[in-house]
Amino acid sequence: xxxxxxxxxxxxxxxxxxxxxxxxxxxxxxxxxxxxxxxxxxxxxxxxxxxxxxxxxxxxxxxxxxxxxxxxxxxxxxxxxxxxxxxxxxxxxxxxxxxxxxxxxxxxxxxxxxxxxxxxxxxxxxxxxxxxxxxxxxxxxxxxxxxxxxxxxxxxxxxxxxxxxxxxxxxxxxxxxxxxxxxxxxxxxxxxxxxxxxxxxxxxxxxxxxxxxxxxxxxxxxxxxxxxxxxxxxxxxxxxxxxxxxxxxxxxxxxxxxxxxxxxxxxxxxxxxxxxxxxxxxxxxxxxxxxxxxxxxxxxxxxxxxxxxxxxxxxxxxxxxxxxxxxxxxxxxxxxxxxxxxxxxxxxxxxxxxxxxxxxxxxxxxxxxxxxxxxxxxxxxxxxxxxxxxxxxxxxxxxxxxxxxxxxxxxx
Ligand SMILES: Nc1ncnc2c1ncn2[C@@H]1O[C@H](COP(=O)(O)OP(=O)(O)OP(=O)(O)O)[C@@H](O)[C@H]1O
Ligand SMILES: [Mg+2]
Numbered sequence: 001x002x003x004x005x006x007x008x009x010x011x012x013x014x015x016x017x018x019x020x021x022x023x024x025x026x027x028x029x030x031x032x033x034x035x036x037x038x039x040x041x042x043x044x045x046x047x048x049x050x051x052x053x054x055x056x057x058x059x060x061x062x063x064x065x066x067x068x069x070x071x072x073x074x075x076x077x078x079x080x081x082x083x084x085x086x087x088x089x090x091x092x093x094x095x096x097x098x099x100x101x102x103x104x105x106x107x108x109x110x111x112x113x114x115x116x117x118x119x120x121x122x123x124x125x126x127x128x129x130x131x132x133x134x135x136x137x138x139x140x141x142x143x144x145x146x147x148x149x150x151x152x153x154x155x156x157x158x159x160x161x162x163x164x165x166x167x168x169x170x171x172x173x174x175x176x177x178x179x180x181x182x183x184x185x186x187x188x189x190x191x192x193x194x195x196x197x198x199x200x201x202x203x204x205x206x207x208x209x210x211x212x213x214x215x216x217x218x219x220x221x222x223x224x225x226x227x228x229x230x231x232x233x234x235x236x237x238x239x240x241x242x243x244x245x246x247x248x249x250x251x252x253x254x255x256x257x258x259x260x261x262x263x264x265x266x267x268x269x270x271x272x273x274x275x276x277x278x279x280x281x282x283x284x285x286x287x288x289x290x291x292x293x294x295x296x297x298x299x300x301x302x303x304x305x306x307x308x309x310x311x312x313x314x315x316x317x318x319x320x321x322x323x324x325x326x327x328x329x330x331x332x333x334x335x336x337x338x339x340x341x342x343x344x345x346x347x348x349x350x351x352x353x354x355x356x357x358x359x360x361x362x363x364x365x366x367x368x369x370x371x372x373x374x375x376x377x378x379x380x381x382x383x384x385x386x387x388x389x390x391x392x393x394x395x396x397x398x399x400x401x402x403x404x405x406x407x408x409x410x411x412x
Pocket of ligand 1: 012013014015016017045046081210211212213214215234235236239254257258259261327328329330331332333334366367
C-alpha cells in the first residue's frame with residue numbers, strides 16, 4: 001500500500017541507481033526503511049542516453065527498496081546531474097507594498113520572481129532558485145525578512161538551470177518504470193542536505209561528490225549555495241586508467257580499485273602487494289599496492305586540481321573555513337581525505353548521511369548520500385516541523401515551489 005508518510009528518493013547515477021524509502025514514525029521522526037540499488041547502464045556522465053536500460057535499473061532499485069521496507073512506491077523525488085547543469089548568482093529588487101511597510105510573503109515571492117528575471121537560453125530552464133540573503137533598505141545579511149519593516153526589499157539568489165531535454169528523458173524513464181516524479185532536485189543539493197552540518201554551510205564549505213561519471217561540486221558561503229559545477233570526470237576514469245595501465249579487463253580493474261586501491265602514498269607500506277588475477281591462461285601476477293596507488297593518485301589529484309582551479313577563479317578558495325566534504329562512491333578510496341587536504345589546504349572529511357534513524361547499516365555510506373538527501377529534502381517540505389532552519393531556503397517561495405512550477409511547465 002502506498003502510504004502518505006512515505007518519501008522516496010531516487011538517485012539515477014551513472015554507475016548505479018539507488019532508491020531510498022523514508023518514513024515518518026508516529027512522533028514525526030524520519031527513518032530510512034528501505035534501500036535498493038541496481039547497476040546502471042543507460043547513462044553517460046550523469047545523463048540518460050538509453051531509456052529502456054535506465055528504466056530497468058530504476059524498476060530493479062525501487063523493487064529492492066520496496067521489498068526491504070514492505071511499502072509500495074508510487075511517486076519519487078528524483079535527482080539530476082550532468083554537465084548541462086549551471087549555477088548563476090542573481091539579484092532582485094522590489095518595493096514593499098503592504099500596510100505599514102511590513103514585509104509579507106507576497107513581497108518575498110515577488111522579489112524572488114524579480115531575481116529570476118535573467119535571460120536563460122530556450123533549451124534550459126530554471127531548476128532551483130535559492131535565496132542567499134535578503135537586504136531590507138540597506139541592511140544586508142538577513143535570512144528571513146518576513147514581518148520586518150522596510151521600503152525596499154532585495155534578494156540575492158543562486159539560480160540553478162538545467163537542460164530541458166535531459167530532465168525530460170530522466171522523467172520519462174521514471175514514469176515508464178511506473179512512478180510519478182514528485183520533484184527534481186539537483187543531486188549535489190540533496191547530498192548537501194544529507195551530509196553538511198549547518199556550521200559547515202555557515203563557515204563556508206566545499207562539497208565534492210565523486211561519482212562514477214561526474215564529479216559534482218557545491219560551494220556554500222554563509223549558509224547558502226553560491227557555486228555549482230559539474231566536472232565530467234569520475235571513478236570510471238580511474239578504473240579506465242587501471243585497466244589500460246595494467247592491461248586488465250574493466251571488471252578486474254574495478255575490483256582492484258575497490259579492494260586494494262588508495263590515492264595517497266603515505267597510506268601504503270612499501271612491501272604491500274595485491275594480486276592481478278590471471279586471464280586467458282596467464283598466471284596471476286603480484287602487484288605492489290604502491291604501483292596501483294601510482295595509477296590512481298594522479299587522476300584523483302587531477303580532478304581535485306580542476307575543482308580547486310574553478311573555486312579559485314570564482315574567488316571562493318579563501319572562504320572555505322568549514323572545509324571540504326567528500327561524498328559519492330569515490331570518497332571511499334583510502335587517502336581521498338588526505339589528498340583533498342593537501343590539494344585544498346584545508347580540513348577535509350568523508351560525508352556520510354548520519355542524521356536519520358532506521359536501517360543505519362544500509363544507508364550510512366557516501367554513495368547513498370544523495371538518495372538519502374533526496375528523502376530529507378522532500379521531508380523538509382512535507383513536514384512543517386522538519387522545516388526548522390529552512391527559512392533561508394524559503395519553503396514557500398523557494399526551491400520546492402519553483403521546482404514544482406518548473407516541473408508543471410515542462411512535464412504536465
Ligand atoms: N570502495 C570503493 N573504493 C573506491 N572506489 C569506489 C568504491 N566504491 C565505489 N567506488 C567508485 O565510486 C564510483 C561510483 O560512485 P557513485 O555510486 O557515487 O556514482 P554514481 O552516482 O552512480 O555516478 P554519478 O554520480 O557520476 O552519476 C565508481 O566509479 C566506483 O568505482
Ligand atoms: Mg551520483
